[in-house]
Amino acid sequence: MLTYTEENYLKALFKVTFGSGSNEAGTNELASLLVVKPATVNDMLKKLKEKELVDYEKYGKITLTIKGKKIALEIIRKHRLWETFLYQKLEFSWDEVHEVAEQLEHIQSGKLVDKLDKFLDYPEFDPHGDPIPTKKGEIKVQYKKTLSEISVGKSCKMVAVKDNSSPFLQYVVKVGLGINNEIKVLSIQEYDSMMLIEINGKQSTVSQKFAENIFVVIE
Amino acid sequence: MLTYTEENYLKALFKVTFGSGSNEAGTNELASLLVVKPATVNDMLKKLKEKELVDYEKYGKITLTIKGKKIALEIIRKHRLWETFLYQKLEFSWDEVHEVAEQLEHIQSGKLVDKLDKFLDYPEFDPHGDPIPTKKGEIKVQYKKTLSEISVGKSCKMVAVKDNSSPFLQYVVKVGLGINNEIKVLSIQEYDSMMLIEINGKQSTVSQKFAENIFVVIE
DNA sequence: TAATGAAGTTAGACTAATCTAACAAATAAA
DNA sequence: TTTATTTGTTAGATTAGTCTAACTTCATTA
Known part of the structure; x- marks a missing residue:
């Protein structure tokens, strides 16, 4: 089981690497996205490497392993499903959903995600138009x-x-x-x-x- | 803002003191409920006293302050509303809701609680029959x-x-x-x-x- | 190719939450 | 009322996540 923080690192890593061609990231880049210092990122990378969630050598570039990418996609799936729930069912406005979903995405319960997906009738996009990864981790790439x-x-x-x-x-x-x-x-x-x-x-x-x-x- | 852990201490304290006549609790009692050691509870009590959430003197009994009780009731309100949501809307079974609600109760968003309450049409009881505290912190005491x-x-x-x-x-x-x-x-x-x-x-x-x-x- | 600046790393420190082990106080029993 | 038991406290250590400050490596460019 990963901590809340570890999950956020994987998610951030996915965001900076996804669709960037090389799928690589740097320490400073990650640090600024996560609003922590590069030193902190460095410490965390060692831990994530230990857990085989990232590939990373000293002074080298950072990439997600298959395992790490899978987890990142699960978190993004949860985030976007919750955003959809807040917007569609609870009448939150467009600009309010993100902050609350940042918290909800860390709730641990496979059943909850599946039930929520069903309750929302298997949405493909969140309120911001971003694709929601499927249970299998497939993400629709829209030509835009x-x-x-x-x-x-x-x-x-x-x-x-x-x-x-x-x-x-x-x-x-x-x-x-x-x-x-x-x-x-x-x-x-x-x-x-x-x-x-x-x-x-x-x-x-x-x-x-x-x-x-x-x-x-x-x- | 309180940490996840501090919130759990307040909730546990409310549970052991509520309706116990004296409204008092002991260190060991709390420790066993929270599945930590009495030493840990002792440390935390000092912190909660500092924040004026509990009344507590060395070797004395522990009670919640008005402020502490208010927060405890808010957490219980969230817990029971989420249980109701999981049961009524997501078709969770009776025995599955508690565990997930233990996580959901710590989501910080006043708006979320109110919207959820409205979405569920202001329920008075959770799936286990426990009363849901109102927004004002009123809790229905059922003669049972x-x-x-x-x-x-x-x-x-x-x-x-x-x-x-x-x-x-x-x-x-x-x-x-x-x-x-x-x-x-x-x-x-x-x-x-x-x-x-x-x-x-x-x-x-x-x-x-x-x-x-x-x-x-x-x- | 050597200098400079950017990027990344290390060491040492802090806070929160926890533990164990030893100690102190309060209460119950003999 | 003295002893034994339960209850509560303290000190010191540990882990996760963070920081600052100093250092190292890499890459660019003059």
Whole structure:
């Protein structure tokens, strides 16, 4: 059985390595994500290596083992299922679910996860549009771009957000955006890449930073 | 903010003191309930005294302060609401809910508790028949006896169990008993206090120990 | 290729929660 | 009332997770 902290390291490691090509991470990178000092990460890596959850040599890069990746996916599965529960059943708002799910994801009970999955009718995506790993650890990889990659005149559909922080999500709502909304790019300012977009007939101007955190698909 | 462990001490303290007349507890008593050594309890009591959650003098008895009692009731409220959720919504069985609720009760989110309460339509009792404290910390005290106190020929209604352990609860189910069942005491064996009872027309024989762990009311 | 800065490691310390073993106080029994 | 037993306390040690400060290795670039 892993501690709460160990689980968080695996989850963070999965996040930084997943889809990064090499699947490798560095000590500082992990430390900044977990908001601890590199020294602390270093100590923990020794422990995780001992438990065969990470591959790691002194001064080398860090990767998850199969075993470590499996556990990370289970935690992400729990996190996203709980987010879905909070949003769909308890009427939490979009920006409130993450923080509580951070706690709920560590509850240990295989039965609970399965029952929750069933209760929610086996959802494929969480409220932020992120795919929920299956019981077997399969994760749906959606072909998606960021809004900032869409060119003038084109339309797309918002499918997820990259940044899960409360301030960003509240801002997204304020702009009138939500999952599955159609977005049309009307114009892009040359100078600062500010984007004029249209959602449900309503126009808004968003910054490049904003557009980089909205995931879309072209239909 | 309290640690997981501190919360467990307050909850245990509430359990041993509540309704015990004096509302006092001893170090050994607490230690055995929490399955730690008396020395450990002693250390923790100093910390809880520092935080003004318990009243306690060296070699004296332990009592909860108003503040400590309030927190204990909040934890019990969460525990029982989660038990109700697991039982009613996720189809957990009677004997499985306690263990998972032991973890869920420590999730920190005022909003979550309120939303869960609403989602469950403000239940008054958990699956074991124990009253759920209100948001204000009010707890319904039900006038109840144990089955062992009922005399021959009398009838009563089961309202709760005293022992929440899985083996006991499974045994209760096996005997054909459940919350709100009518029980008629047909006879009591003089020698060992074995009880012959009738539930829904079905007869069963139960031990005194068993009967002491079933709470009933006389209508 | 040697200097410099970034990345990573080590040693030593701290806190929380626990233990064991020895001791002290209170209470019950002789 | 003295002794024995139960109950409670203290001191010192351990483990997990964290820190700071000093050090080492790696990588870039002049």
